[in-house]
Amino acid sequence: MNVVLITIISLGALGSLSAIILFFVAQKFKVFEDPRIDQVEEVLPAANCGGCGFPGCRAFAEALVKADDISDLNCPVGGADTMSAAAGILGKEVTAAAPMVAVLRCNGTCDNRPKTSNYDGASSCTIASTLYGGETGCSFGCFGLGECVDACDFDAMYMDEKTGLPVIIEDNCVSCGACVTACPKDIIELRKKGPKSRRIYVSCVNKDKGAPAKKACSAACIGCGKCVKTCPFDAITLENNLAYIDYEKCKLCRKCVDVCPTNAITELNFPPKKPKVEKAETAE
Structure with a gap:
């Protein structure tokens, strides 16, 4: 009995x-976490899409708290309002980033780019790209298998059956x-x-x-x-037989659109151009 009691006391001690x-x-190696991380995370959209360049909203919140200057950091989903809210919590200034949107740089519709095979x-663009160049003579264009549509979590894309290309909403x-x-295909x-x-x-690569x-x-x-x-x-x-328009320099004058012989340059959301009125010849 004494042996059992001594054993219990020893194990308890x-x-x-x-x-x-x-x-x-644990106290010595305790990692301090800034409470502002939780506050910033609460104002983020919780999309965890990775568009900010970080693996999730939590990681982005940590980056915002640790950064001395957050002007180069941006949450594309939340936009200016979210970044302003985060900046207010941190007592930092932020410059509103210009809103961005995805564009499709391929105009290889079924009519423009006939199939050869x-x-x-x-049904995967990634798998298909490792096997061959595509069903048409253009090895640079869209496969039309919709992997981009599957990747979008915001219902911002769908495949157009008529053109065979994705459409961005x-x-x-x-x-x-x-x-x-x-x-x-980039x-x-x-x-x-x-x-x-x-x-x-x-609209071409x-x-x-x-x-x-x-x-x-x-x-x-x-x-x-x-x-x-x-x-x-x-x-x-x-460069490499391909034109590229720098959106930072472009002033949207549309002169390039008029001279393109293949209509490879896309213009979106512009009003229709007024037809040119030819001057009547002056009678002698």
Whole structure:
């Protein structure tokens, strides 16, 4: 009986001593977490989309708290209101970032880009891209299997059965970049929405020379350089037979649209141009 009692007392004492030791060890190595992280996380949209460049809203909140300057940090889903709320909690200043939106840089519709073969494999753009160049003569264009649509958590995209291309619903797009990451062809880009949601960009990523590009798709950029020469703001560059419009420099004058021989340049949300009125000849 004494042996049992001594054993119980010894184990109890040993357990108590271990608990005390663990308590002091935990206190010594305790990691302090700024309570403002929780406060900032509460004003974030909890989308956990990764559009901010961090794995989730919690990680983004931690980055905001730790950063001395948060002007380069942005929550695309919450936008300016969310960033202002976070800045208010932290007592920091933030510059409102220009709203962005996803755009499709491919105009290879079924009419513009006829099929040369039929794919009968897994319904995945990523898998298809590792197997072959596509069902048409253009190896740069959209596969049309909708992996970008599946990646979007905000119902901002759908596949158009008529064109075979994804359509972006501007009002739903939060510019999280999930579709950009999902596309193995790199034909989706985040660009500034622009004033009155007006944008101009080259809807093509084909880097082939003019003749092969035009043969593969009637709306391909053929690298003629007319848009570069026409642009008065040096907003367009031509590299590897492909034109690109810098949205930071573009003033939306639309001169490039008028001179593009293949209609590879897309203009969105502009009013229709007024027809030019020819001057009547003066009678002699």
